[in-house]
Amino acid sequence: MTADMRRSPGPSPADPRVVGGLDYSIDHHVPGAWHLRLVRSDVAAGRVVDIDTTGVESDVTIITPADVAAYGTFGCQIADQRVLAAEPKFAGDPVVAVVAPTPEAAREAAASIQLDYDEAHGVFNEFEAATASAPLVHTSHASASGDAAYFAMRPLDGTNVCHRFRIRTPELRGYDEPELIRELPPLDDATMSDAFAGSDIVVEETFRTPAAAHVPMEPHATTAQWVDGRLEVITGTQTPFNLRQDLAALFGLDPADVRVVAPAMGGSFGAKTFMRTEAITAVAAAFTGKPVRCVLDRDEVFSEVTRHASTVWMRMGATREGRFVAKQMVAYVNTGAYADCGPGVAQKLGYAGVGPYRFDHVAVDSYCTYTNLPPAGAFRGYGAMQSAWASERLVDMLAGELHIDPVELRRMNLLRDGDAFCTGEIMHDTHFEELLDDAAKAVAWNDGRDGKGVAIILKGMQTPSRAEVAIHALPDGRFEVRSATADMGQGAPEALTRMAADVLGVPPEHIVVPPPDTDLAPYDTRTTSSRSTHMMSRALAAAADDLRANGTVGHGRIVNDGGLDPDTGTGVASSHWHQGAAAAHVDVDDETGIIDVRSLYATSYAGRVVHRAAAELQNEGSMIMSLGTALFEELTYVDGQLVNPNLSEYNIASALDGATIHHRLLETPGAEVHGLGETAVPPVPPALGNAVASLGYHPCRLPMTPERVLASRVHPRQEAP
Amino acid sequence: MSWHMPTTVDEVLRLKASKPDATVVAGGTFLGLVIRQGLLDSDEWISLQNVDELRAFGTAGDLSAGAMVTHRRIETEPAVRRDWPGVAEAFGVVASPRVRNVATIGGVLADADYASDPPAMLVASRAVAEVASVRGMRRVPIEELIVGHYETELDDDEIITRVLVPRPTGSAAYRKLRTRSREDRPAVSVAAVRETGGVRVVVGAVSDRPRHYPDICAEWRPGDEQSTREVAAAYADRIPCLDDGRGSAEYRRQVVSVEVRRALMQVSR
Known part of the structure; x- marks a missing residue:
């Protein structure tokens, strides 16, 4: 990274996106x-x-x-x-x-x-869809054969489950278990009783997230x-x-x-x-x-296409001293009428719900279920938000039971370099403690905790994945970067330009980046899961080396191997972890249930920043989007009919809603480029939920509308005389 | 489809008399939404955009706003902020500046949308609409103008030409409770305006039209907490609240009693 690149401002006034000159x-x-x-x-x-x-x-x-x-x-x-x-x-x-x-x-x-x-008759709720009496949306399940079907599908024939993802840490394997859990298992369930045996305190709860647009x-x-x-x-x-x-x-x-x-x-x-x-x-x-x-x-x-509505049931056990012992999670993920990438979402939701913590035992069952709602697919945060909402709310519930400070309880159990995640992979390049401390400090955690909440998450990048890029030396001395990385407003061409200029040692004005064209650009997995800047930074370095060796065209190819066994969750979930935390400070009007967000903060691990203005906008955009998720965004269906398909009835966060957000990109000089297109999405709702909970409420369902907040009051309000 | 662009009120009234089914367009913020949603279609449109006399504005005696005066003008005009602060407040919390720059005072009354902010405050302020047709002009209190969901007292050949708001003699409060984004319409709104000998409390956005109950208001004793609570509870009891995406009827009932109480406390000072 050169000093010039770090100092660069945001889009110049002549940027076609700014002056209305960009052809969408x-x-x-x-x-x-x-x-x-x-x-x-x-x-x-x-x-x-x-x-x-x-x-x-x-x-x-x-x-x-x-x-x-x-x-x-x-x-x-x-x-x-x-x-x-x-x-x-x-x-x-x-x-x-x-x-x-x-x-x-x-x-x-x-x-x-x-x-x-x-x-x-249709079926609309993800949990009801998994019951024996539910009408079948599809009578058979045929796995796709394309590149996007990157793991073995586990459809459960005769049911609406088109994929089941499981995690069983080694000591929980080999039990005779039902294919489909249709009732939440009791604590003395044979499989899990051993897992939770070493726990002094066990907490459990069901958390819900609706479909969103x-x-x-x-x-x-x-x-x-x-x-x-x-x-x-x-x-x-x-x-x-x-x-x-x-x-x-x-x-x-x-x-x-x-x-x-x-x-x-x-x-x-x-x-x-x-x-x-x-x-x-x-x-x-x-x-x-x-x-x-x-x-x-x-x-x-x-x-x-919508975001997956989900019902996540979660149980956690810990010792009296606060050491996490076991986690069990059963998730029903509503993929609507067509699976789309729902199986992948169920998998990522499944492991992200374990959170950035050490456990002796982990059992996850994540069911991707068909319903008669519009199909759900990729959505910024990709399942991690739905399960982090459950996981991070539950950590605060546990902290309450243990009478241990929620930040301290997290700190005691965070994954650190060399620890094994529930998938068996060994963690590296972890920054969770630094992120947690930064988030807590942002809301002056040590100056009183009423109205305050924190949350910390990990989120995987698409793994396995392959990125290729070609650099063509043009006759006029410039270089054309041919890549299938798509521009959806995140500033991909600008990031590619800066990274290419850096590896070629030329000014950014000498770089040309045309839009993706499969006739011209080499293969790339896709522009999702915050993978592109990370993967393309490495592919571009390889392409620049190749260009120097071979003359007019340089080709770079980076492959990340990995993937998870769908029955045990063993393998490599992510070759590169997105790590983030958030903190919130709120007031709740105890007569109306209105949440007043005094301060909302997110801190995301960024590694080495390529384009500061764009990176900051990504972090802010993630927070604003997730603020809507936390407080009011919900697609409302009545008997399968969407009743709010317009922007006056489906509100998104406005500029005024985002007035109290602030954030940080946690950087390490010389580190790898880290994806951060959605890192701040998952921690925002639980940070806000935990802040609300600190005032005597028990929110379990998103969005936290004023009405739901009032209904979740733990101690009934004393009626005024 | 025809689109008419008259330049004088007389021309508008003649057009409307000859085409009573024509839809009159002021700022277009409401019509734009309902047309996009397929709820309204029309063969004839009469735009008020070029009728300059409908933009006339005065604050010398009553607040006098032509039908085409924008929300933004009422929100920002220094004389309104000084002398009609409740009115400025109610217009200033509508949606976003982009909307307020085009939405008009005539439009928001004529569309009679239950979830708009200004009507409750205009009713509380004893505002009157001047309504004109080729048959002549009449004055209709806003309280009588809006009669139900998207329904007004206007005859087919009439349009609102001007709104008059008397000069307040006491303090005013406008409370807007939003349950979704900060640009949302109210789930509950309360306008309270003090006047000699009493108060006018009007609750908006919870039923088909702004709700004002003089008999309940008459029971209020300024500064008295007990009577304030009783008035608030009576409003909550009396209003038939509706359910929508901003809140259930039950929630609204609960919040009406809270917000009426708070509005009355605000105007007690």
Whole structure:
């Protein structure tokens, strides 16, 4: 890292993002493109028995489920989705596509089509979906074969569980256990009684998180066209190579015959990952022989993909002195109608819920369950938030029982270099104690604890994973960096520019970074899990070495091996750990339940910072997003129908809500570049929850609305005379 | 679809008389939402954007605001902040500056949305709307103008041209309780305005229209904690509260008694 890079300010006034000059996916207009609208199911479960298209003008192309029956199923981890649904599985499932010369004509045609259904009973809650009497959303489970299915799936046939992830530390293995835990096991359960035998105090609780929306400012926008037998797709996506692979499989093409171009996205937060509107748009282009454009309306974005609602039941045991002995967790993760990357979320939620602590024994069962809600997928924080909410609230409950200070109790049990995590991997480069102390200091922990709370988390990076990058020396003396790292507002091109300039020893003005194009850029796993700056920093160093050795083109390739056994949780969960802490100081109005956030602080381990302004914005953005999660964001469904698909009824945090946040990037000179795109997401809700709990409440359910806060009061308020 | 852009009030009234089904657009913040949500469609639109006389503004006697005066103007105008601080407060807590820069006083009354901030304070302040049509002009107290969910006393050929707020003779409080983001609408709002011989307490955002009960207000003894609690409890008992995403009816009932009490304590001083 050179001094110049460290001093650099944020985006310059001429930055195209600042002056409105950046072409997002939605701005890419291919001449002659027709327009796609989807007719969506009104029912959450059932079968379409009639499609009445008599009101549709003759120049409109109508595509029905029967028209696309020849196409197979797709899905990044489980192949459970069809291009159009004859048997819709959530309210909003696309049933019919119409393609017309103008957006208005497409909208009019879609509105005139009438669907008739044979409606069926649906199931909506993740815990109820796992019961024996629940209707089955899918009757079979077919694992996907693409790169995104990076671990063995463990579907439980005859149930709504499409994946079960387990952790059993060595002494808890070999017991005869039910495949699916449908009732929370009692403490004298045979398997666990030994695990908790050494505990003087055991605490347990159930914690809930609802579905939530990503709310990218730019909706999903895709244009597809067929050019000389090749499929070309321009779309906002974090996963260009996964998408190329899945589209190729759907159309029976060689992946090289699919081109995915990913212009900058106006926000994503996980919403634009894997196959979204690209499949039907490409099919529509094939049907019409024209370029086809599909842009979702805001209400459609709310149901395109969501965050996993979850029910997490957790038990912890400790000695009287405060040493953690055992943890047991059973989580039900609501993946909605289609699995998407839900199995991966269930896995990451599973190990993140153990937290950055040493335990003698750990047992985790994390079930990814289908329901008749919109599909849930990647969401900033990726499951770690839902389980950290449970884990870090429970640590404070335990501290209360033990009469030990919550910060001290954490400190006694934190993972340090050389300790084994529950997966068996040995921890390295740990900074938990420093983060914890920093968070506690930020709220003056030692000056009284009323209204204060802390939380500390670990979060994994996508493992295994592979990053490749090519540096081309241009004739004019500049260098072009070809990478599939997508720009979703996090400033990927700027980070790539700075890192490339650094390894090549040239000024940043000599670096050119075009948007991801699978025809030009080499393979990269995807732009998720805060992996890209970390992985690309290493790939770029290798590419620069190669360029120096080989002349005009340098190629860098970094592979991180690892992965977890789905039945024992053994292996390498993450080659690189995201480590973060948060602290909150709140007042609670005991008559209205309103939480007044006096101060909210997050501290994230950053290693070596590449671009200070962007890194700070990532940390702040994570906090603001998670503040909404903690206090008010919730997708509300009534019988499977979303009742708040707009921004007046689904509030996100405003500038005023974020007025009291402050934060820190914990740096180590010369260290590796660390991902930090979401590190501050998971610790914020439990830090706020613990702060609220310190005032005599027991919040277990997100968001902590004033009404729920009042209902969670531990000691009933004395009525005024 | 036709979009009309009249430049005088007379022109607006003639248009409205000839096209009683036409939708009148002021700032567009409310209509924009309901159109996007598919709740409203119209073949004829009359925009008030170019009608300069509807932006007339005066504070010499009563506060006089033309229908097209923005929330932001009322919030920031020094004379309003000084002499009608409760009114400035109620307009200043609406949504965000982006919304307040375009939302108008005529619009917020005509749309009669139960969850808006200004109506409760305007009712408490004895504000009156001037309502005009080709048939003439009449004055309607805001208390009588809003009759239910998105429903006003306006006839099909009428528009609001001006709002008059008398000069306050006592203190005022506006309390807005938000349960979600800081840009949200209120879950409960309470406007309390002292006047000679009493107080006007109006509760907004908890039922179909602002709720004012003179008989309950008459029982209030300024500074007396017992009567303050009784008035607050009586408001909570009397109002038929509704459920929505901002809070359940039960929660609202509970909070109405808290917030009315607090508002009355504020105007006791």
